[in-house]
Amino acid sequence: MPSIYWEKLWEKISVGKTPSTTPIEEHFWSLLPKHSTILEVGCGWGRIVFECLKRGYNVIGIDINKNEVESLRKVLLGAKIDKKVKIYQESILSTSFEDNIFSATIMQGILSALHKDNRNVALREIHRTLAPFGYIHIAEFEFIFNDPLMQKRYKKDKLITKESGTLSIRNDLGQELYRTHNFKENELVRLITKNKFNIISLSKCTFLSYHGNKKPGILIIAQKV
Numbered sequence: 001m002p003s004i005y006w007e008k009l010w011e012k013i014s015v016g017k018t019p020s021t022t023p024i025e026e027h028f029w030s031l032l033p034k035h036s037t038i039l040e041v042g043c044g045w046g047r048i049v050f051e052c053l054k055r056g057y058n059v060i061g062i063d064i065n066k067n068e069v070e071s072l073r074k075v076l077l078g079a080k081i082d083k084k085v086k087i088y089q090e091s092i093l094s095t096s097f098e099d100n101i102f103s104a105t106i107m108q109g110i111l112s113a114l115h116k117d118n119r120n121v122a123l124r125e126i127h128r129t130l131a132p133f134g135y136i137h138i139a140e141f142e143f144i145f146n147d148p149l150m151q152k153r154y155k156k157d158k159l160i161t162k163e164s165g166t167l168s169i170r171n172d173l174g175q176e177l178y179r180t181h182n183f184k185e186n187e188l189v190r191l192i193t194k195n196k197f198n199i200i201s202l203s204k205c206t207f208l209s210y211h212g213n214k215k216p217g218i219l220i221i222a223q224k225v
Helices: 002-010 026-030 045-053 066-078 116-129 147-161 187-195
Strands: 037-041 058-063 085-089 101-108 130-141 167-172 178-183 195-208 214-225
Touching: 002 178, 037 045, 037 116, 045 058, 045 085, 045 101, 058 066, 066 085, 101 116, 116 130, 116 187, 130 187, 147 167, 178 187, 187 195, 187 214
Parallel strands: 037 058, 037 101, 058 085, 101 130
Antiparallel strands: 130 214, 167 178, 195 214
């Protein structure tokens, strides 16, 4: 199945190599009460985990990459800050968490990392585990309309990924590292709102890609309804 292949790619990424460059909308933090518990989906090597801890929040991090999870656990233990954070090897498609327990969820480039058949599944799981009126922070690379080279790239990669706007990211040797989707704004908004979230802010900014290139991005804060 195609969705299984996508997951296997992410599971094989080396420790510290999981892309983690997208920013957090500053307003997001002001919405959360002190001592809130935040779920970070796709915590990787821990950039956002440490950002949450720095601000005094409790954090649950999940990732499907076993090596990243084990490495981050060791780092947190060595820094003696593991009491406010727990890291699990889990998929957002089906977690072991109870209903209505998280004040907020952070997903940085996660919807794009999922096969199109699984994006709704992930958002439904987040909705289930969020507390009533809890918040979700989403950051995604935006589809690029006005660049002929990117239009060529989208067309070429669609032959591989079978979805317009979905790219096959490769290393310098041409080996496929992972696949990621660039969202059109209305596409991302529809995906979020149809899964019972109310968007309270949407902003655009520049993200850095895996290869260090500047690309347009979308930041969304939404609330569970």
